Amino acid sequence: MTISSCGTQPATVAPSAERWAHLTAVPGGLRAGAGRLVVEALFRRAVQRLALRVELPDGTIFGGGADDPFAPLMVLHDPRAFATRIGTTGLIGFGESYMMGEWSAPDPAAVLTVLAADLRQLVPAPLQGLRSLVLPGQPARTRATTAGARSNAAHHYDLSNDFFALFLDETMTYSSALFDQLTPAPVWADLATAQRAKIDRLLDAAEVGAGTSVLEIGTGWGELAIRAAQRGATVHSITLSARQQRLALARVAEAGLTDQVTIELRDYREVDGRYDAVVSVEMIEAVGYEYLPSYLTVLERALATGGRVALQVITMPHDRMRAGRVTHTWVQKYIFPGGFLPSEELLADLVSRHTDLELVDRAAMGQHYAHTLRLWQDRFTAAADQVGALGFDEVFQRMWRLYLAYSEAGFRSGYLDTLQLVLRHRGAAELDTEVTR
Structure with missing residues (x-):
């Protein structure tokens, strides 16, 4: 029995023909049909080895977790469309099928965690080697040139400050928090404190205090700049998002710190001056593979x-980074155009070859990000009516929920990690020793 042999039911989402015209029709033709047959066979075979339950429209359940009522459940509402989209555009099609309501899950992150942990089982090695030939490549328009980086940033961060405020905490911090403990699982009331703890750890690592000059690359909504200034530092923060800049400046003014904090619309490549500390939170992911050496050189040049x-x-594992570097992903298409997640090995190599910087501290906090994302997901889902009132329709909301679930699954499975890294000029240790003698 194939996954599409049990009949189908109409997709549960009616997309706007204007906004989502490219999704309204399931791909057709010989290539799409052949791809569907391959996906049907591979998906059933792979799922039988995974701790998942997959439910078909007629109520049939299969998968390695079929007899386990606690195994994550994936519901295929339109198996034929699901397989066709994946057979045509790979994981982009997988995400688009969710956006269109052709599959769902009570807990998408739980399903995706199982899939991410056993990614190699889903596609046989010989077919993995063909991905660059059959899957779409990254469009040239999303390259992180100076102009491209501004466009990419606007696509995501200029959606609406009110939109982000619906699921972020009072600090408006859009990066991993650092919780005191992960067991029991953190709750919403813990998040703002954990975000400030993350920021404070970075500022401590950069030795930010009274009189310190700080360059922040990637302002966000201003919480790090505010906390650095509250220590007595002067902060020059740069961003590519006009909407973030406006709100961050307002928050700085409300905190009474306008004499210590400047926030400019500026690309990192346009930075001049030297600073006692350079701080950047989850901005390197927007730099793009080809521009990483330039970014790291800017860090070196700006550091006093x-x-x-x-x-x-x-970060992501080096082998997976290399395998997916040239293909276009669902996240790049819909969430972060031009985004690229480096491996820790790549960063170490580039730092060594292109700068005189050296790593002096490293802390991993991937599981903290998984919990951060779960709290955002819960908040976002609860705010569905308010999100809709801002003009974001059901397809957009399903897209965003999948993005949050996909990200959570990446960290829970170990496919992704979050690191705090501290660098200094090579030889700085010897200079410190000379000063203290």
Whole structure:
């Protein structure tokens, strides 16, 4: 029995023909049909080895977890469309099928965690080697050139400050928090404190205090700049998002720190001056593979003698990074155009070859991000009516829920990690020793 042999039911989402015209019709033709047959066979075979339950429209349940009522449940509402989209555009089609309501799950992150943990089982090795030939490549328009980076940032961060406020905490911090403990699982009331703890750890690592000059690459909504200024530092923060800049400036003014904090619309490549500390939180992911050497060189050039760079970065395993570097992903298409997640190995190599910086501290906090994302997901889902009132329709909301679930699954499975890295100029340790003698 194939996954499409049990009949189908109409997709549960009616997309706007204007906004989502490219999704209204399931791909057709010989290539799409052949791809569907391949996906049907591979999906059934792979799922039989995974701790999942997959439910078909007629109520049939299969998968390695079919007899386990606690195994994550994936419901295929339109198996034929599901398989056709994947057979045509791979994981982009997988995400688009969710957006269109052709599959669902009571807990999408739980389903995706199982899939991410056993990614190699889903596609046989010989077919994995063909991905660059059959899957779409990254469009040139999303390259993170100076102009492209501004467009990419606007696509995501200029959606609406009110939109992000619906699921972020009072700090408006859009990056991993650092909780005191993960057991029992953190709750919403813990999040703002954990976000400030994350920021404070970075500022401590960069040795930010009274009189410190700080360069922040990627302002967000201003919480890090505010906390640095509250320590007595002067902060020069740069962003590519006009909407973030406006709200961040308002928050700085409300905190009475306008004399200590400047926030400019500026690309990192346009930075001049030298600073005692350079801090950047989850911005490197927007730089793009080809521009990483330039970004790291800017960090080196901007750092004063004896200063420190403190970064928070999302990473992925080196082999998976290399395998997916040239293909276009669902996240890149819909969420972060031009985004690229480096491996820790790649960063170490580029730092060594292109700068005189050296790593002096490293902390991993991937599971903290998984919990952060779960709290955002719960908040976002509960705010569905308010999100809709801002003009974001059901397809958009399903897209965003999948993005949050996909990200949570990546961290829970170990497919992704979050690191805080501290760098300094090589030889700085010797200079410190000379000063203290």
